Amino acid sequence: xxxxxxxxxxxxxxxxxxxxxxxxxxxxxxxxxxxxxxxxxxxxxxxxxxxxxxxxxxxxxxxxxxxxxxxxxxxxxxxxxxxxxxxxxxxxxxxxxxxxxxxxxxxxxxxxxxxx
Numbered sequence: 001x002x003x004x005x006x007x008x009x010x011x012x013x014x015x016x017x018x019x020x021x022x023x024x025x026x027x028x029x030x031x032x033x034x035x036x037x038x039x040x041x042x043x044x045x046x047x048x049x050x051x052x053x054x055x056x057x058x059x060x061x062x063x064x065x066x067x068x069x070x071x072x073x074x075x076x077x078x079x080x081x082x083x084x085x086x087x088x089x090x091x092x093x094x095x096x097x098x099x100x101x102x103x104x105x106x107x108x109x110x111x112x113x114x115x116x
Contacts, residue, residue, distance in 0.1 A: 002015075004020060004023050004024070004027075007023075007065060008065070011063040011064060011065055012063060013059070013060075013063055013065075018048055018052050018053075018056050019056055019059070019060065021042045021046050021048055022038060022042060022053060022056045022057065022060065022066075023060070023065065023066075023080065025038050025041045025042050026038070026066065026078060026079060026080040027080055029041075029079070029080075032069060032077035032078060032079050033077065033078060034075055034076060034077050034078070035050070035053055035054050035057060035076065035078070036050065038053055038057070038078065039053040057078055061078075064081050065080070065081050066078055066079070066080060066081060067079050067080075067081050
Protein backbone atom coordinates (compact mmCIF):
# COMPACT_ATOMS: atom_id res chain seq x y z
CA UNK A 1 0.00 0.00 0.00
CA UNK A 2 1.39 3.41 -1.00
CA UNK A 3 1.69 6.31 1.47
CA UNK A 4 -1.09 8.16 -0.41
CA UNK A 5 -3.38 5.13 -0.11
CA UNK A 6 -2.63 4.93 3.60
CA UNK A 7 -3.40 8.63 4.09
CA UNK A 8 -6.72 8.34 2.24
CA UNK A 9 -7.77 5.20 4.05
CA UNK A 10 -6.84 6.76 7.38
CA UNK A 11 -9.16 9.68 6.52
CA UNK A 12 -11.96 7.38 5.33
CA UNK A 13 -11.50 7.90 1.58
CA UNK A 14 -10.71 5.49 -1.20
CA UNK A 15 -7.76 6.59 -3.31
CA UNK A 16 -9.35 7.00 -6.74
CA UNK A 17 -7.28 7.75 -9.84
CA UNK A 18 -8.33 11.42 -9.81
CA UNK A 19 -7.54 11.83 -6.11
CA UNK A 20 -4.15 10.24 -6.67
CA UNK A 21 -3.40 12.60 -9.57
CA UNK A 22 -4.41 15.73 -7.63
CA UNK A 23 -2.55 14.63 -4.50
CA UNK A 24 0.58 13.90 -6.53
CA UNK A 25 0.43 17.38 -8.09
CA UNK A 26 0.13 18.94 -4.63
CA UNK A 27 2.83 16.68 -3.24
CA UNK A 28 5.24 17.87 -5.94
CA UNK A 29 4.23 21.55 -5.75
CA UNK A 30 6.70 24.05 -4.36
CA UNK A 31 4.05 26.77 -4.47
CA UNK A 32 0.36 27.06 -3.58
CA UNK A 33 -1.41 26.52 -6.92
CA UNK A 34 -5.00 27.48 -7.73
CA UNK A 35 -7.42 24.87 -9.10
CA UNK A 36 -6.74 25.89 -12.71
CA UNK A 37 -2.99 25.49 -12.20
CA UNK A 38 -3.51 22.12 -10.52
CA UNK A 39 -5.62 21.11 -13.54
CA UNK A 40 -2.94 22.31 -15.97
CA UNK A 41 -0.28 20.28 -14.16
CA UNK A 42 -2.52 17.23 -13.74
CA UNK A 43 -3.70 17.24 -17.37
CA UNK A 44 -0.15 16.66 -18.55
CA UNK A 45 -0.28 12.97 -19.31
CA UNK A 46 -3.72 12.37 -17.75
CA UNK A 47 -7.33 12.81 -18.80
CA UNK A 48 -8.90 14.89 -16.06
CA UNK A 49 -11.35 17.77 -16.34
CA UNK A 50 -11.35 21.06 -14.46
CA UNK A 51 -14.69 20.24 -12.79
CA UNK A 52 -13.22 16.94 -11.59
CA UNK A 53 -10.24 18.80 -10.11
CA UNK A 54 -12.62 21.14 -8.22
CA UNK A 55 -14.72 18.22 -6.91
CA UNK A 56 -11.60 16.31 -5.92
CA UNK A 57 -10.11 19.32 -4.10
CA UNK A 58 -13.39 19.83 -2.23
CA UNK A 59 -13.56 16.19 -1.11
CA UNK A 60 -9.88 16.18 -0.07
CA UNK A 61 -10.30 19.45 1.84
CA UNK A 62 -13.40 18.09 3.61
CA UNK A 63 -11.34 15.29 5.19
CA UNK A 64 -8.28 17.43 5.88
CA UNK A 65 -5.90 16.12 3.22
CA UNK A 66 -5.79 19.48 1.45
CA UNK A 67 -5.81 23.02 2.82
CA UNK A 68 -7.67 25.75 0.96
CA UNK A 69 -6.54 29.35 1.40
CA UNK A 70 -8.92 32.01 0.06
CA UNK A 71 -7.56 35.52 -0.36
CA UNK A 72 -9.40 38.84 -0.49
CA UNK A 73 -9.67 38.69 -4.26
CA UNK A 74 -11.66 35.46 -3.84
CA UNK A 75 -9.01 33.26 -5.45
CA UNK A 76 -8.40 29.99 -3.61
CA UNK A 77 -4.98 28.38 -3.49
CA UNK A 78 -4.28 24.87 -2.27
CA UNK A 79 -1.60 22.89 -0.50
CA UNK A 80 -1.32 19.40 0.86
CA UNK A 81 -2.08 19.20 4.56
CA UNK A 82 0.30 17.83 7.19
CA UNK A 83 1.15 14.25 6.41
CA UNK A 84 1.13 14.75 2.66
CA UNK A 85 4.51 16.48 2.81
CA UNK A 86 6.15 15.70 6.16
CA UNK A 87 8.52 18.38 7.38
CA UNK A 88 6.89 21.13 5.35
CA UNK A 89 7.15 24.42 7.19
CA UNK A 90 4.28 26.77 7.86
CA UNK A 91 4.27 29.95 5.86
CA UNK A 92 2.74 33.36 6.35
CA UNK A 93 0.89 35.44 3.79
CA UNK A 94 -0.41 38.97 3.58
CA UNK A 95 -3.95 39.43 2.40
CA UNK A 96 -3.03 42.43 0.26
CA UNK A 97 -0.21 41.08 -1.88
CA UNK A 98 -0.48 37.34 -1.14
CA UNK A 99 3.28 37.17 -0.71
CA UNK A 100 4.31 34.30 1.54
CA UNK A 101 7.20 34.11 4.01
CA UNK A 102 8.45 31.83 6.72
CA UNK A 103 7.25 32.78 10.24
CA UNK A 104 9.36 35.16 12.31
CA UNK A 105 9.30 35.97 16.03
CA UNK A 106 7.76 39.40 15.27
CA UNK A 107 4.60 38.03 13.64
CA UNK A 108 2.11 40.07 15.67
CA UNK A 109 4.00 43.32 15.08
CA UNK A 110 4.40 42.85 11.31
CA UNK A 111 0.76 42.41 10.28
CA UNK A 112 1.37 38.98 8.76
CA UNK A 113 -1.20 36.24 9.38
CA UNK A 114 -0.73 32.48 9.37
CA UNK A 115 -1.98 30.47 6.39
CA UNK A 116 -1.35 26.93 7.45
